[in-house]
Structures are given as structure tokens and as C-alpha cells.
Amino acid sequence: MKPNLQHSITIFKALSEITRLKIIWLLINMDSKICVSEIIEVLNEPQYNVSRHLRILSKAGILDEVKEGKWVYYFIKTTDSEFMQHIKEAVSTISEKEMTIEIQRCKQRLLERKN
Amino acid sequence: MKPNLQHSITIFKALSEITRLKIIWLLINMDSKICVSEIIEVLNEPQYNVSRHLRILSKAGILDEVKEGKWVYYFIKTTDSEFMQHIKEAVSTISEKEMTIEIQRCKQRLLERKN
DNA sequence: ATTTCGTATGCACTATAATGCATATATTGT
DNA sequence: ACAATATATGCATTATAGTGCATACGAAAT
DSSP states (O other): OOOOHHHHHHHHHSSSSSSEEEEEHHHHHHHEEEHHHHHHHHHHHHOHHHHHHHHHHHTSSSSSEEEETTTEEEESSSSHHHHHHHHHHHHHHHHHHHHHHHHHHHHHHHHHHHH | OOOOOHHHHHHHTTSSSSHHHOOOOOOHHHHHHHEEHHHHHHTTOOOOHHHHHHHHHHHHEEOOOOOOOOEEEEEOOSSOHHHHHHHHHHHHHHOOOOHHHHHHHHHHHHHHHOO
């Protein structure tokens, strides 16, 4: 499915804010779903902002969400356009030391969650 | 060269405006340099806006410019990061019928320019 | 039933970006 | 030197996006 200009713009706009880009970067590099409170902790951003940014990413069709009890888990939408495939590859090339450290912590917690 | 978050955001922001995305799309699909007045004609946008958008793309490091007499030609910067490589691939998947027609016209004019 | 926890959202405010107009600069042609 | 053409930019205005706070909602625990 080829995207049109308007949809591409929505995606570029969604990724042009630092908190949102961090969220996507995190999700791509972690390769698993994350719930809101985990993102809040990792990014050290107020809950209402994380929530809103997630909504924007969701509306742009980049993320999908699933509710499990009290928690809402967000993850990179799998049914993807060729366009999004390239965008994801682009995002995965972004290197950021601090973020990488946080990812390690996240993965640690993921393991603990599973036990 | 790996981009950091801030630079990636600058690029995403640069591409999240319709006129700018059209310009980049045009340049990628035409695979040649274009001068300001050609873009004005193709996109049917006021000169001052085209000029400003080109500047934003230039500042973001996406475009480069070369002055030839009265004209300033813009083109996709060749010295590219892996990040930009993926972004360009993404942009080139955008399909837009009207734009494609304009590209044909542009290419025609390019040929005439060379003769 | 009430409290607690995780998440979402309406509203007011602030910050950022895009536009229109006028005008400036630079180059070429007369 | 002057007019014409191509491009850039300062300023005021308008449009869009992000933030903070309060509060609402929904699920689980007590």
C-alpha cells in the first residue's frame, strides 16, 4: 500500500517531537510492547504528556494498543506500508547513549515481569 | 555517521510540511537540481514561501544549493547519513498522481534547458 | 462500596511555525 | 546608470502544537 502525501506528513509530524521520537525509538529497539507507566519512568515525563503523545502516535497509525487489566500496552503496528518500513529503519539508526542505557534497564524489568 | 535524536527531529520536522515534502519528493523523483522559479511554477506557491521552505530544508542538511548566475539551484545533499538514506527511500515510495504529472512536465523542461 | 492505581482528556496558557506583504539584494541585459 | 529578473528576508499576523493542572474514567484491591 503506497501512502499519499497527507499520510506521510502525519507520520513525519508524529516523529518530529522529541518525546514521541524517543517512544518510537524505545519500542523499535526493545522489540516488545510497553505500558504507559514504563514509558513515564524511562523518559521521566509527566503522565498526561506521555499519554497524549501516545495517542498522537496511535492516531498516526504508527502504534497500536492493547488493554490488559489496568494497563494499556503500546507497540509498533505490524501491518506496515513500505514507507513505514523505511522510516522504522531510519529511526533504528539513531544512536543515543543515555537512551541505550535506559533500554537495558527496560529489558531488565521486562525479564522480571515475565518471572 | 549516526545522527542523534535532535538532528533526526530537525529532519522529521523539515519533512512534515506539505510544500517542503513536495519539494523533496520532486527532487528525489527527478534526480537533478532544480531552481527556485521552477519549483514556484510546479507547486504554484508564492515565491517567498518556496524560498523560505528551501532555506529550512537547507538548514536541516537535506538540501544543498549552488548559485549559477541569477539562479539558485537546489539539490538533495549527497554526503548522507544512513538515516537520511532510509528517509529518502521512504519518501520515494510516496505516490501522488498529480505530482507525477508535474514531474513529467519538469523533465520535459529540463531537456529543453539542456538543448 | 470505597479506595487505589493506571490511563485519558478538557481547558487555559504558552510556544512554535507558517503566511502575506513589502522590500532588499544580486545578477544580467539595455 | 537603469530596468528587469531571480531570490531572500524582516515584520506583523494567524494558525498549529505542546504543556500544566485538574479531573474523569475504568479496573483491581481492600
